[in-house]
Amino acid sequence: MQKKVILKKGKEESLQRFHPWIFSGAIVSIEGNPEEGDVVDVVTSQDQWLAVGHIQVGSIAVRILSFTRKTIDQTFWEERLSRAYDVRRTLGVTSSATHNIYRLIHGEGDGLPGLVIDIYGRTAVVQAHSVGMHRSREIISRTLIDVMHGEIESVYYKSETTLPFKAQVERAGGYIIGGPVEGDTLLEYGMKMPVDWINGQKTGLFIDQRENRALLERMSQGRTVLNMFCYTGGFSIAALRGGARLVHSVDSSARAIELTRQGVAVNFPDDTRHEAFAEDAFRYLDSMEPIYDLVVLDPPAFAKHKDALKRALLGYRRLNEKAFLKIRPGGIIFTFSCSQVVSKEQFRTSVFTAAAIAGRSVRILYQLHQPADHPVSIFHPEGEYLKGLVLYVE
Ligand code: SAH
Numbered sequence: 001m002q003k004k005v006i007l008k009k010g011k012e013e014s015l016q017r018f019h020p021w022i023f024s025g026a027i028v029s030i031e032g033n034p035e036e037g038d039v040v041d042v043v044t045s046q047d048q049w050l051a052v053g054h055i056q057v058g059s060i061a062v063r064i065l066s067f068t069r070k071t072i073d074q075t076f077w078e079e080r081l082s083r084a085y086d087v088r089r090t091l092g093v094t095s096s097a098t099h100n101i102y103r104l105i106h107g108e109g110d111g112l113p114g115l116v117i118d119i120y121g122r123t124a125v126v127q128a129h130s131v132g133m134h135r136s137r138e139i140i141s142r143t144l145i146d147v148m149h150g151e152i153e154s155v156y157y158k159s160e161t162t163l164p165f166k167a168q169v170e171r172a173g174g175y176i177i178g179g180p181v182e183g184d185t186l187l188e189y190g191m192k193m194p195v196d197w198i199n200g201q202k203t204g205l206f207i208d209q210r211e212n213r214a215l216l217e218r219m220s221q222g223r224t225v226l227n228m229f230c231y232t233g234g235f236s237i238a239a240l241r242g243g244a245r246l247v248h249s250v251d252s253s254a255r256a257i258e259l260t261r262q263g264v265a266v267n268f269p270d271d272t273r274h275e276a277f278a279e280d281a282f283r284y285l286d287s288m289e290p291i292y293d294l295v296v297l298d299p300p301a302f303a304k305h306k307d308a309l310k311r312a313l314l315g316y317r318r319l320n321e322k323a324f325l326k327i328r329p330g331g332i333i334f335t336f337s338c339s340q341v342v343s344k345e346q347f348r349t350s351v352f353t354a355a356a357i358a359g360r361s362v363r364i365l366y367q368l369h370q371p372a373d374h375p376v377s378i379f380h381p382e383g384e385y386l387k388g389l390v391l392y393v394e
Contacts, residue, residue: 054131104117111377116203127203131169230250
């Protein structure tokens, strides 16, 4: 029997607008007894065909793979992966002598809900956020090697923490194809980046801050920089290359501080301008001397769900207020939120409130977002998550 999901009357509307998720509440019945991760057809209450996708347990019940009739086979994966690769070539972020780190697949933004693929030199790191993608990991990895014409040789699978929490699957990470690539230097616009995809956060690096790091580099000359929530120290390396007078990196994770020190040392051996501290952000900001005139605030997502929104907004306000109180006149703040549930406007209001409470006069110089290799499907505005402001503080 054909595996299919039948929608309640009227619930096809969001699909007709190409939104790629079906919530469990929109479903009237399921036929053919699909297992989690199976490919299913989605039909209207009148049995009209709408789309095909991966079924899963949870509030998002189906993630759509195609709105036209398609078999989800080798040809499908080839098409989607090569289209995404073509986009990255157009963007000029694929591998060259000075740059070889970028996102190849950004879930819904690349028509593949539940899948992330990041490229680190000759290794691809594949991450599944759905059981459907988890079960397709082998064919995805094999197709990837073909589609990228020799640019990569290894595929590492890292989904221990990203698969739905209730999914009945084995959560081992490891190489699906190849192994560690000897002598592969990982470069972001010429900067050597420390990346640990085996134990690190995300796939090993916050690639999404690449263009913002490049902007910071251009504004760092002669400044005293605080890189708060530094993780692997990307902003610190950029500031040092940009000619900063001094750079202090802070993160509560000792491992992050270790990676930051390694990253700085490999780019700037014997440079005495940098120091790194394993400390809590709020504590550091409270007790620090007011010596900085460029501050980066890139905290982890304060709200992962809508319920946490109010507290998250308060968190952004408090964090930014502390920076406004201490930054030197003529200082620059790069402030970010990567919480998907916090809108651009809400974030801006929190920062605005913080500036008002601190009594500083503030100009917005730039409004930042995720880079183009993290595209947003026009039909899936939820894909927009990273927002930032570059502020000039009088
Ligand atoms: N700016 C980084 C990414 C930051 S990710 C980059 O460009 O790569 C967020 C970081 O915040 C993580 O490394 C996490 O360890 C750190 N963190 C979380 N809570 C913290 C806290 N209370 N104080 C300091 N750092 C914290």
